[in-house]
Amino acid sequence: MIFYDENNLKVIEKDLRYLKLLSKQYPTISSASTEIINLQAILNLPKGTxxxxxxxxxxxxxxxxxxxxxxxxxxxxxxxxxxxxxxxxxxxxxxxxxxxxxxxxxxxxxxxxxxxxxxxxxxxxxxxxxxxxxxxxxxxxxxxxxxxxxxxxxxxxxxxxxxxxxxxxxxxxxxxxxxxxxxxxxxxxxxxxxxxxxxxxxxxxxGDIYDRGPGADIILDALMEHHSVDIQWGNHDILWMGAASGCEACVANVLRISLRYANLRTIEDGYGINLLPLATFAMDTYDDDPCKDFIPKTIDKNISESEISLFAKMHKAIAIIQFKVEGNIIKRRAEFGMNDRLLLDKIDIEKGEINLYGKIYKLNDTNFPTIDFKNPYKLTNGESELIDKLTNSFLNSEKLQKHINFLYSKGSMYLVCNSNLLYHGCIPLNKDGSFKEVKIGNIKYSGRSLLDRFDRVARDSYFFKNDERVKRYGMDMMWYLWCGPDSPEFSKKRMTTFERYFIDDKNTHYEEKNYYYKYRDDETICKNILTEFNLDPEESHIINxxxxxxxxxxxxxxxxxxxxxxxxxxxxxxxxxxxxxxxxxxxxxxxxxxxxxxxxxxxxxxxxxxxxxxxxxxxxxxxxxxxxKVADTDIGRELEEQIANLEKLLTAYRKGFIKEENSSDIF
Structure with a gap:
């Protein structure tokens, strides 16, 4: 306990306004003293698991x-x-x-x-x-x-x-x-x-509660019931958050992944999103197309052949829509630096080939009934109407919106907790291991400031209602966080989705990782990252x-x-x-x-x-x-601060700066 004498009573006077508020909760010397004893005892308990x-x-x-x-x-x-x-x-x-x-x-x-x-x-x-x-x-x-x-x-x-x-x-x-x-x-x-x-x-x-498995909504229901939980967003969570905010590119990606793994339970049963418009459109558009490269990767034994065929057609339909809406984001956001992902205009449909980074590859599928190769990124009327309906279904799913609200309230890009740094993907690094600067708007960010900026933009995409321009930028940025080259969530140079569907050469499927993955075995680089987040590099850990x-x-x-x-x-x-x-x-x-x-x-x-x-x-x-002990944790430091303030309150009572509610002093 700190005892305040005449030389440091100025500290009491400086904090008097706060101490008067604190006295409402602890109106007597006795009550303040009891709380100090209680908090000191808690500090000596073992740290929680x-x-x-x-x-x-x-x-x-x-x-x-x-x-x-x-x-x-x-x-x-x-x-x-x-x-x-x-x-x-x-x-x-x-x-x-x-x-x-x-x-x-x-x-x-x-x-x-x-x-x-x-x-x-x-x-x-x-x-x-x-x-x-x-x-x-x-x-x-x-x-x-x-x-x-x-x-x-x-x-x-x-x-x-x-x-x-x-x-x-x-x-x-x-x-x-x-x-x-x-x-x-x-x-x-x-x-x-x-x-x-x-x-x-x-x-x-x-991170990564969503996608692939059948019960993300069940998991989120359980997390919402948990007594103490925090979430560091993963790239798949970001994708669903973007879809729930109304980003069409995120909606298309969510549906494509669900169809790729034949997992529609979360979409339909979990969130009540109606996929009949997509099924109808796919059957009309790709009726005679076997869509063999769009057959789901994992197939439940209870799914019939006709269902598999329908899933493949739906899968291809939403994939083409995805490439179009993504192309439009890339064209309006030059700062994203993703022009290399504009691929539809590189297709020579007559030859059945694509010019990919200066090299010609044969396409394994040339049936593109909805693409006008004079204007390949323009949605047809049917596609435009379909993606509008699907996006509205995401916006109007009460349960989805409840879960996404929870992800925002309990989640973040990263967390510093009890000498541990938690994040899902990476901290973007340069070839020499230094923190990479990424331009967002007119300002460059790196390291911790980059994750802080992405966190704020992610919240704008969902919560900012007053300025459509700010919200649209936020939604586009959510898609960038899903697959952008400098996204700490994606952590790779490019996402080769198109190549995996339409080019057999597996060399084109490779996704080059950020330099972070070269350096994460380097203790010095790990310590640099910990220092960037104001952690002791000798005692702390990165968990991802x-x-x-x-x-x-x-x-x-x-x-x-x-x-x-x-x-x-x-x-x-x-x-x-x-x-x-x-x-x-x-x-x-x-x-x-x-x-x-x-x-x-x-x-x-x-x-x-x-x-x-x-x-x-x-x-x-x-x-x-x-x-x-609890004293060694973040909560312990908060408790020590509370104890210090209560000690000031005791001095304020004893020196007469504040009067007790009940003047009977037990000391």
Whole structure:
């Protein structure tokens, strides 16, 4: 505590206006002193557990399970608490019960011959686990997360002292009463959810919730229910955010990707977007075209041949519209420097060839019924009407707009949190490893200022309603962030979508990465980036995703001598053949950093029925010599500032600058 004497009372006088406002909350010396004692105690608690997940890509079943098991944290808690007193199958059954209490209870009640004994054993086990996960929090914080129906009961059980013989009957009586009045099921569900809630203090999503997998909307529903979450936008999130703002190029890209992976559940069922106009247009325009290069990459076994054919036609129709609307953005935004992506006018339709960067390539498809090669970027009347309808569907989807609002409120281009720098893609670099300057408007930005500027423009695209010119620029910039050469989200020189569809030569498909990916194994460059964001380069880490780590080829997710961690390891099923695993996640607790690699997850129903968990392998990246406390975190620094202000308030009371509401001074 700082004691203020006559020489530093000027500090009190300077802050007097603020201190008078603070006195409304703490009107007496007693109340201010009590809060200081409380905050000082919190500073000495262990640091809360942070959970990092990246590149989910709509894989909602894997994500749901990962959220419930906290990337293995809860299973480790069970091992810590019960050690060898439970065998493996008992631990697995207890873990599954905590993850899925309602569903698991249904199965248990069908198979257990003595359900009352099972209840007794299980309730005691759950209380022990709950004691363990709640031990690093204040009673007040734990109390706030307890369900009202069982708050008193759980609190009593959590503070049971095993060596107090005189209270054993009391605690056993509580357990027996819960069972006797048929409230055991409800209690198990309630305490399991408390355990899940307390296992992780904060969840970080390092981008790419959307695309490829079928349940991005389900994932966002879960995130909106989470107690503490932040999101660093990925390029696929940016694309959907742009579509929800009304950017036609983003709408076309979203639909094209959904059709490419035969994933229309999110579009149609999740967000209620009507694709009948696109299907009708595609059937009319490409009726005799097999669209063989537009057959979806992944096909569900339940999809019929006729549906596959329709998807291919819809896929081609929206792709051509995409190339046109993108071309119009490129032509009106010279500053984007993307004229090399104007390809429709490079087609020689009579020869069936395209001049690509000075080299002639044969096209594998020359059926372009909607392209006028004298004016190739002009939409036909039918295309214009169609993209207007589709864009309005995105604008008028209530659930989509709710989710995008959430992404803006909880998200950003990057986050600095507890000595970690979180961003999805990259920091654009020059060939020599220096920060690349990117011109936006008439001003050049680089490093942190570049990400800050992109963040503001992204918000203009969605929220700026008063000036159509500003909003249009923001929407165009959202498309640029999706695929522009200096976008920190895309991180590549060009997106070769056209080439992948229409040119067989795979050399044209290559997408050259930003120099960031050359230098991310360089510790000095990683430290330069950390310094740019005002972090200690010796103690801090960069955490990002975006480019899957090819584990099966020997690639290491730990870069720059431990300064940079890549946690995109193939959460998305489409990437797993490349990565060889099903994703990385990161846990940062009071003991240090844990990197966990995961094997593919089958299904939630398998987990419930067979007690199957995601098979994970954990590597300790850093182990703290001294266990980290709340005082070592960003919240700790905020609490220390609050304590300093309360100490000033105490001095103001004692020196008579401010009068107590109740003048009875206990000191």
């Amino acid at each position: 942070e959970h990092f997940i990246s590149d989910i890509h709509g894989e909602y079943e894997s994500f749901t399970h990962m959220l419930k098991n906290a990337s293995g944290v809860l299973r480790r808690k069970i091992d810590d608490v019960f050690g060898n007193s439970l065998v493996e199958h008992q631990k697995s059954a207890l873990a599954t019960l905590i993850y899925y209490p309602e569903q698991k209870l249904e199965l248990v009640k069908k198979t257990e011959t003595n359900i009352k004994d099972w209840y007794k054993v299980t309730l005691h086990q759950l209380v022990e686990i709950c004691k363990n996960v709640s031990s690093k929090y204040t009673r007040s914080k734990v109390r706030k997360v307890l369900p009202p129906d069982f708050a008193y009961v759980i609190e009593e059980l959590l503070h049971e002292q095993g060596d107090r013989i005189d209270k054993q009957d009391y605690y056993n009586g509580i357990i027996n009463a819960i069972i006797d009045i048929n409230r055991a099921d409800q209690f198990i569900v309630a305490i399991s959810k408390v355990i899940q809630r307390l296992a992780v203090d904060r969840l970080h999503i390092i 995703g975006h480019i899957p780590v090819k584990t099966k080829e020997g690639e290491n997710p730990i870069k720059g001598n431990g300064r940079l961690l890549v946690i995109d390891g193939g959460f998305c099923k489409a990437y797993q053949p490349q990565t060889g695993i099903a994703g990385y996640t990161l846990i940062y607790n009071s003991y240090g950093l844990l990197l966990t690699s995961h094997e593919p997850f089958t299904a939630i129903q398998d987990a419930i029925k067979n007690n199957e968990d995601i098979i994970s392998s954990t590597k300790i990246l850093e182990h703290a010599v001294k266990r980290k």
